[in-house]
Amino acid sequence: MPEMDRNGAREIRRDIILALAGLEKQHGISIVVGPGTYLKGEGGRLRVKVTAIKVAAGAKVLEAAKPLTREEQVARERAIFILEGKAYGLVSEDYGKTFSSRNRTYALIAINPRRHKYPFIGKGIYTGKRYRFGFNILPVISVAAHQKVKQDQEAKRNAPTKVRELQPQQPRKPSSLYDVQPPDIEV
Numbered sequence: 210m211p212e213m214d215r216n217g218a219r220e221i222r223r224d225i226i227l228a229l230a231g232l233e234k235q236h237g238i239s240i241v242v243g244p245g246t247y248l249k250g251e252g253g254r255l256r257v258k259v260t261a262i263k264v265a266a267g268a269k270v271l272e273a274a275k276p277l278t279r280e281e282q283v284a285r286e287r288a289i290f291i292l293e294g295k296a297y298g299l300v301s302e303d304y305g306k307t308f309s310s311r312n313r314t315y316a317l318i319a320i321n322p323r324r325h326k327y328p329f330i331g332k333g334i335y336t337g338k339r340y341r342f343g344f345n346i347l348p349v350i351s352v353a354a355h356q357k358v359k360q361d362q363e364a365k366r367n368a369p370t371k372v373r374e375l376q377p378q379q380p381r382k383p384s385s386l387y388d389v390q391p392p393d394i395e396v
Contacts, residue, residue, distance in 0.1 A: 213253030218245065222257055229259065238262060286319040286330075293320045297328075297347065298357030307334065308349040315340065317350055 213221070222245050229240045243258035277285065291301045297320070307316050308331070315331035318339075322328055327341035347354045 213247075213255065215247055218247040218253065218255045221255055225257060225259075283318075290318075290320050293322045296322070298354030299351055303351050303354070306350055308346055310342065310346065310349075315342075317346070 222242065226242050229242065232238070233240050239262045241260045241262070243260065245255055245257040248254040248256075287304055290299075290304050294300065294303065299320075303317060305316050305318065307314055309315070310331075314334040316334060317329060318332045319330035320328055321330060321341075324341065327343050329342040329344075329346055331340050331342050331346070332338070333340065344358060347358055
């Protein structure tokens with residue numbers, strides 16, 4: 210084979226998958242070929258991650274992760290809402306509560322705690338489109354949640370701060386030759 214290019218690397222990966230299929234049956238293992246990386250230069254280089262998993266007799270062979278169905282995704286978001294909502298002062302009854310923002314109506318359907326600025330996700334009542342919202346919706350959703358956020362902010366403001374003690378300044382050392390003053394010379 211002369212030089213390998215990207216399409217050639219894809220063909221080789223397919224051939225690797227077909228070649229390893231026979232080993233699965235022979236040794237009773239499940240082999241997963243992960244995504245590969247292709248590097249140009251020196252004839253090309255292909256790197257593929259191969260994982261072999263021993264399968265017990267009669268066990269189901271592992272398959273690649275399937276995307277969640279819409280119902281499973283909604284159930285997952287609701288569970289995260291109930292767990293993470295406590296940190297924001299929300300209760301499980303606040304799930305699906307409607308609120309208005311910029312003359313449009315939304316339902317609170319999820320919380321993403323990794324988003325620090327806009328952790329709340331609302332769904333447009335009429336459009337069904339999802340939008341991110343900040344902490345400004347808490348007073349509308351729940352009075353208790355708003356009070357919890359206010360208490361947290363007050364606690365941060367009133368937290369004792371470290372006071373640095375002032376130390377007497379020491380004379381500055383010259384940082385370069387240009388900072389050195391020439392000696393006084395008397396003639």
